[in-house]
Amino acid sequence: MNAFEITGGKRLRGELVPQGAKNEALQVICAALLTDQPVTITNIPDIRDVNFLIELLGQMGVKLTRHDAHSCTFQADDINFDFIHSEEFVNQSRKMRGSVMVMGPLLARFTYATLSKPGGDKIGRRRLDTHVIGFMKLGAQFDPATGVISAKKLKGSYMLLDEASVTGTANILMAAVLAEGKTTIYNAACEPYVQQLCHMLVRMGARIQGIGSNLLEIEGVETLGGCTHRILPDMIEIGSFIGLAAMTQSEITIKDVAYPQLGLIPDVFGKLGIDMELRGDDLFIPAQESYEIRNFIDGSILTIADAPWPGFTPDLISIVLVVATQARGSVLIHQKMFESRLFFTDKLIEMGAQIILCDPHRATVIGLDRKFRLRGLEMSSPDIRAGVALLIAALSAEGKSIIRNIEQIDRGYQYIDKRLQAVGAQIVRI
Numbered sequence: 483m484n485a486f487e488i489t490g491g492k493r494l495r496g497e498l499v500p501q502g503a504k505n506e507a508l509q510v511i512c513a514a515l516l517t518d519q520p521v522t523i524t525n526i527p528d529i530r531d532v533n534f535l536i537e538l539l540g541q542m543g544v545k546l547t548r549h550d551a552h553s554c555t556f557q558a559d560d561i562n563f564d565f566i567h568s569e570e571f572v573n574q575s576r577k578m579r580g581s582v583m584v585m586g587p588l589l590a591r592f593t594y595a596t597l598s599k600p601g602g603d604k605i606g607r608r609r610l611d612t613h614v615i616g617f618m619k620l621g622a623q624f625d626p627a628t629g630v631i632s633a634k635k636l637k638g639s640y641m642l643l644d645e646a647s648v649t650g651t652a653n654i655l656m657a658a659v660l661a662e663g664k665t666t667i668y669n670a671a672c673e674p675y676v677q678q679l680c681h682m683l684v685r686m687g688a689r690i691q692g693i694g695s696n697l698l699e700i701e702g703v704e705t706l707g708g709c710t711h712r713i714l715p716d717m718i719e720i721g722s723f724i725g726l727a728a729m730t731q732s733e734i735t736i737k738d739v740a741y742p743q744l745g746l747i748p749d750v751f752g753k754l755g756i757d758m759e760l761r762g763d764d765l766f767i768p769a770q771e772s773y774e775i776r777n778f779i780d781g782s783i784l785t786i787a788d789a790p791w792p793g794f795t796p797d798l799i800s801i802v803l804v805v806a807t808q809a810r811g812s813v814l815i816h817q818k819m820f821e822s823r824l825f826f827t828d829k830l831i832e833m834g835a836q837i838i839l840c841d842p843h844r845a846t847v848i849g850l851d852r853k854f855r856l857r858g859l860e861m862s863s864p865d866i867r868a869g870v871a872l873l874i875a876a877l878s879a880e881g882k883s884i885i886r887n888i889e890q891i892d893r894g895y896q897y898i899d900k901r902l903q904a905v906g907a908q909i910v911r912i
C-alpha cells in the first residue's frame with residue numbers, strides 16, 4: 483500500500499491546472515452507451531475511478547480509442563451481452579460507485595440492466611432507490627432478488643424525485659432520452675455536471691428542455707448519434723486548491739477555472755476570509771498571513787452547510803473544515819447529506835486543531851489564527867475528500883506527516899504529488 487510522506491510548513495508558489503471533473507466524466511462516459519456511433523470525450527481526468535469505468539466499458543464490448551491520457555473515442559456498436567449478463571460484470575461493477583450509471587443507458591438501449599451494490603467512499607449509506615423508482619416509472623420491472631431491471635419498452639412519464647440525486651437524475655435522464663413519449667423529471671438535480679450531460683445528449687440528438695433547472699422535460703427519440711464533448715474543470719479540485727493556498731500562506735494561480743460554473747464556492751471561501759482575484763478565467767490566490775472568518779450580520783457564528791446545487795457542494799465540506807482550523811474566529815460546519823464524512827476530524831484534533839465534533843453531522847471549529855501550528859502526524863485517508871483535507875493539513879503542519887491508504891486520494895486527484903511538487907511542496911510517494 484502506497485503512502486505520501488510530507489514535510490509541511492513550506493510556502494508554495496506557481497500555477498495549478500485543474501483536472502477534468504471526475505463526477506462529470508463518470509456520467510458522460512456512460513452516455514456513450516446510448517449510441518452505436520463514435521463519441522469522443524476530451525479533458526478526461528487520468529484517475530483510478532474513471533480509468534476503471536473505461537476498462538469496464540471495454541469489457542462490455544465498447545471499442546476504445548485512447549488518443550492520449552485525457553481523450554478517448556468510444557463506440558458501442560458491438561456490445562458483449564454475455565458479459566453484461568454474467569456474474570463477473572456484477573462483481574466488477576461493485577468495485578466503484580460510478581458503475582451505477584451504466585444502468586440507464588443499458589436499460590434504454592438494450593432493455594436490460596443489473597443493479598449491484600457499488601463501492602466507493604465510506605461516507606455512509608448512499609441508497610439507490612431514486613434510480614430504481616425512476617426506471618419503474620418509465621415502465622421497467624425490478625426483481626430485488628436478482629437485481630435485474632428490464633423493460634419491453636420504456637415509456638415517458640411524470641415523476642417527482644424523492645431526492646435531488648445527481649447520479650439518480652443522470653441515470654433516469656439517460657433512460658428517458660430513448661423512451662417513447664414525454665418524460666417530466668421534477669426535483670431533478672441541476673449541478674453543472676448534469677447540465678453538461680444534458681448538453682452532450684442534445685448534441686447527440688436528444689430533446690431536453692429546462693436544462694439548468696430542477697424541472698427537466700424530455701421528448702424521447704428513437705436513436706442518438708455521436709458527438710464530441712469536453713469535460714469541465716473539476717470544481718472540487720479548484721476548491722481544494724483555494725484551501726491549500728490559504729492554509730500554506732501561498733501565492734497560487736488556478737488556471738482556466740470556468741468561473742461561472744463554480745456557484746457558491748468562491749463566496750464560501752470568501753466567508754472564511756480568503757482573498758482571491760479573478761483574472762480572465764484564472765483565479766489568483768495571494769499569500770495571506772492570516773484570514774478571518776466573517777460572522778453573520780447579526781454577529782452570530784457563521785454556519786457553513788452543504789446542500790444540493792445551487793447550494794454548497796458536500797464534496798468541499800472536508801476542505802472548508804480543515805481550512806477553518808487556521809483562521810481567526812469560529813464556524814459551525816454542518817454536513818447534512820452524508821453520515822460519516824466528519825469522522826476524519828479525530829486526526830485533525832491529534833494534529834492540534836480545536837474541533838468539537840457535536841454529532842456525525844456537525845462540528846464546531848475554533849480557529850487558532852496560526853498561534854499554534856498543526857503538528858505532523860501519521861494517518862490514513864478514509865475517503866477521497868477527507869484524504870485531500872488531511873493532505874492540505876499536513877502541508878501546512880510543522881514537521882513530517884505520513885498519509886497511508888492514498889489509493890483513496892488517487893481515485894479522485896490525478897498526479898497530485900507531482901503537481902504539488904511543481905509548486906514547491908515537499909511530498910513524495912513511498
